[in-house]
Amino acid sequence: MTMRAPLPDATPTTVGTAPPLVRALQRLESWDGADPIAGLLGSLSGPLGREPQRGLLLGRGSGHAVHPVLTDLAIGFWTSSASLDLLRRGRSDDASRALVGWGVLSALPTAVTGLAEWRETSDPERRVGAVHATANAAATALYAVSWGLRRSGRQKAGVATGLAATSVATVGAYLGGHLATARKVGSRDAAYEVDGVGPQLRRPTAP
Numbered sequence: 001m002t003m004r005a006p007l008p009d010a011t012p013t014t015v016g017t018a019p020p021l022v023r024a025l026q027r028l029e030s031w032d033g034a035d036p037i038a039g040l041l042g043s044l045s046g047p048l049g050r051e052p053q054r055g056l057l058l059g060r061g062s063g064h065a066v067h068p069v070l071t072d073l074a075i076g077f078w079t080s081s082a083s084l085d086l087l088r089r090g091r092s093d094d095a096s097r098a099l100v101g102w103g104v105l106s107a108l109p110t111a112v113t114g115l116a117e118w119r120e121t122s123d124p125e126r127r128v129g130a131v132h133a134t135a136n137a138a139a140t141a142l143y144a145v146s147w148g149l150r151r152s153g154r155q156k157a158g159v160a161t162g163l164a165a166t167s168v169a170t171v172g173a174y175l176g177g178h179l180a181t182a183r184k185v186g187s188r189d190a191a192y193e194v195d196g197v198g199p200q201l202r203r204p205t206a207p
Contacts, residue, residue, distance in 0.1 A: 029124030077103030135172035
């Protein structure tokens with residue numbers, strides 16, 4: 001799988017007529033407060049930049065990134081758990097706890113593939129990705145706490161913690177959607193670059 005060259009760093013120009021959320025994301029992309037987190041992620045992701053693990057984590061042979069596929073697992077488990085908590089109210093406690101646990105387990109390989117994708121980005125995507133990773137790590141930690149509370153019999157506290165985790169995960173998912181959809185972050189086979197369809201992302205070289 002041939003990877004495109006990393007994009008150069010850039011700073012977005014905020015358009016005053018854009019919707020508030022768009023302007024907020026552009027400000028986040030320009031926020032150097034995320035750089036220390038990015039530096040930490042860069043240190044952690046060092047081994048992922050070597051072959052063969054780099055190619056495997058980026059989806060060599062599958063045609064595109066495997067990270068979005070894995071995110072569906074964690075999101076599906078956790079959303080199903082929240083649905084049981086809200087709709088069945090105590091009648092599916094064991095199933096809901098199991099779903100939370102499966103979500104935590106599936107989040108681990110999801111995070112590794114996401115970190116591998118993050119290594120291929122530059123600013124401003126790297127900054128958004130750092131906040132995205134932080135939100136998802138916080139959500140996963142809260143879900144792990146939720147599982148522990150449920151297992152120890154503190155069901156109400158476990159449900160409340162799980163719902164709080166869902167709120168944090170939603171923020172992370174929104175940022176992930178921005179990266180994947182608005183900024184077209186994600187590895188893909190080189191054939192998609194030259195088949196007349198795209199997508200292609202061009203950015204001026206930063207001065």
